[in-house]
Amino acid sequence: MTKDLLWEIGVEEIPARFLPGAVDQMKQLSEEALAAAGLTYNRLNVYATPRRLALLAEGMADKALDREADVKGPAKSAAFDAAGQPTKALQGFCRSQGVNPDDLSEREQNGNIYLYARKKTVGKAAAELLPGLLPPIAEKLYFPKPMRWGYNTLRFARPVRWLVALFGDTVIDIEFGGVKAGRVSRGHRLLGSDRIEISRPADYQEALRRNFVIVDQDERRQLCRSQIAQVAAEFGGVAAEDEGLLTEITYLLEYPTALSGRFEEKYLAIPPELVTTPMVDQQRYFPVYDDKGGLLPRFITVRNGDSRYLDIVAEGNEKVLRARLADAEFFYNEDLKDKMDDKVEELSAVVFHEKLGSLRQKVERIIRLSESIAECLGYSKEEIALVKRAAFLAKADLGSRAVYEFPELQGVMGAYYASAAGEDEQAAQAIREHYQPRFAGDELPQSRAGIVVALADRLDSMTGFFSLDMIPSGSQDPYALRRAASGCAQIMARHNLPLRLAGILPLAFELIAKDAAGIGREQSAERQTDLIGFVNQRVETLLSDEGMAYDTINAVAASKAAAAGDVVGLIKRARALQQARRGADFPAMLEAMGRVGNILRSASGEAGAAGEVRAELLADSAEQALWQQVQAMENQAKAALAAADYAAALAALNSLTPAINDFFTAVMVMDDNQELRRNRLALLQIIQQIAAEIGDLSKIVA
Secondary structure, three states: OEEEEEEEEEEOOOOHHHHHHHHHHHHHHHHHHHHHHOOOOOEEEEEEEOOEEEEEEEEEEOEOOOEEEEEEEEEHHHHEOOOOOEOHHHHHHHHHHOOOHHHOEEEEEOOEEEEEEEEEEOOOEHHHHHHHHHHHHHHOOOOOOOEOOOOOOOOEOOOEEEEEEEEOOEEOOOEEOOEEOEOEEOOOOOOOOOOEEOOOHHHHHHHHHOOOOOOOHHHHHHHHHHHHHHHHHHOOOEEOOOHHHHHHHHHHOOOEEEEEEEOOHHHHHOOHHHHHHHHHHHOOOEEEEOOOOOEEEEEEEEEEOOOOOHHHHHHHHHHHHHHHHHHHHHHHHHHHOOOHHHHHHHHHHOEEEOOOEEHHHHHHHHHHHHHHHHHHOOOOHHHHHHHHHHHHHOOHHHHOHHHHHOHHHOOHHHHHHHHHOOOOHHHHHHHHHOOOOOOOOOOOOOOHHHHHHHHHHHHHHHHHHHHOOOOOEOOEOOOOHHHHHHHHHHHHHHOOOOOOHHHHHHHHHHHHHHHOOOOOHHHHHHHHHHHHHHHHHHHHHHHHHOOOOHHHHHHHHOOHHHHHOOHHHHHHHHHHHHHHOOOOOHHHHHHHHHHHHHHHHHOHHHHOOOOOOOHHHOOOHHHHHHHHHHHHHHHHHHHHHHOOOHHHHHHHHHOOHHHHHHHHHHOOOOOOOHHHHHHHHHHHHHHHHHHHHHOOHHHOOO
């Protein structure tokens, strides 16, 4: 026989950002607890609104499953005495398990024979188990900022005000947060009843719907989405797609009704981001656009209630937004009166970090780094001049009134101010782009100047904090250095930039050392290696996201490209190696290279001093043949490596496989003759050195 289970925790309003995680946790914890208890069900859902968390398990068995388990007892050697009679140890074990010695089975483990009892457990009634299962589920929920209230020791998201706990039509006798469970729930705070009697779990959702509460968050989300689209279509607009805002709205209300409002068209004259940012971030409104992507003087919001008095609600929202937009317009117009060069100089009074100087000093470092990177990339003199100007102005808007009010618009406002001041549009674009990517999945800078300034800004920040030993560890990353490293890796990879961090970072550390006292050259060299490894970890993540095999990544991570911080070279090597692994002859090549590596490792002392190959010492035809092929392979491989054609370099190496195998069959590398031995080691070293340009192939798991 089956019944439905309902467990609702009614609370004061929970912050919307707490709820998605709480839903996932409650579902997982419930599934684990019920499985451990042997309680089966057909379907389990967790619902959340600002005022409740609810577990609904449909078709739950009214009795837990019967179970059998083998219980380990004493070793056979300790279970019987010399006369073959049960010892006290065995007798005690049998009593505890309720079995006779004759019922035990034997099982070998680690060379010893142990006795086992087959224990049968009869499943208990669900009504008996549930009071002990449900409260611990809620107690284990994690919230970013839990509360305590009254004299309770319990910490929960918000104070508990009512509980519903039903198994079928029967109330489960439990207590949580100082509240005893019953069958009475509560509806919408303003529109619904504060006393809704739930006869059975199957009636729960409909009973609350009649009281203006839609408990299923997925249904609320879809209602919000469809209503917003419908309202926008009524005046020929399209609402902005913002899944994050839609999620927040979903968990802010219990009964959604979308409505629209207006604002004065004069605000369309200011940058659209200054209009939409207060809309979205401060008021949680959806901006509306026309069919050409132009911002309309309309917005859409969703109220927590029904469709009555929507005109009054819209008027109130319009009044609030009007004040926000008036402030934004004022900030923008006042900022336009300032010269950008003056704003840059004012950054001398703004501290970047107490040990790394002011923002003005950071700007100067970015200029120098941008110039160096642009030169490495072969930019023209005109492009370098443009890059330097963009780098100089990149942080100018940090002193503006608009960015002070809306920090998320840094870079965006700088681009508008640069355009208004008559700066080159490419410089303005670079100012906007140099903060990209701001988050996972964000756009990358596209302009040549934006790419360079974005890299320079991130490298300066990482260099500074690494110099101060402020290297992220565990989950701690207060200066978002992982995000900065990931941004560098993505930019270099996406734009195929032939840069080596080892060639750029010495200047970065030199510039930091001038602004931050107490950083020596030796420490800088060590931190440079750490920083390259830090960026390489982000590259490895990119490769893993591509579906690259872990051992392929490990192999190329040991290459010279990785040590030099050659992001693009690292990625190209990994892709070539991954492709080569699909070839039928790759295992044979890997085995041959493994034999080469093993010999050289075993003779590491001599291999290091082997010198050049002397052709006159190649006595055996097999080593003569290998030497001829190695010379041809070396020329081919070096040409391929110079052209960054790592697939061709691997193909050249692969061509040696038969000759390597013949060599090891015919020749004793570690010959007693020291000259012969060293000459053969030198020959093998050439092969390994070429392979090492790709990576450490010994890390490949065949």
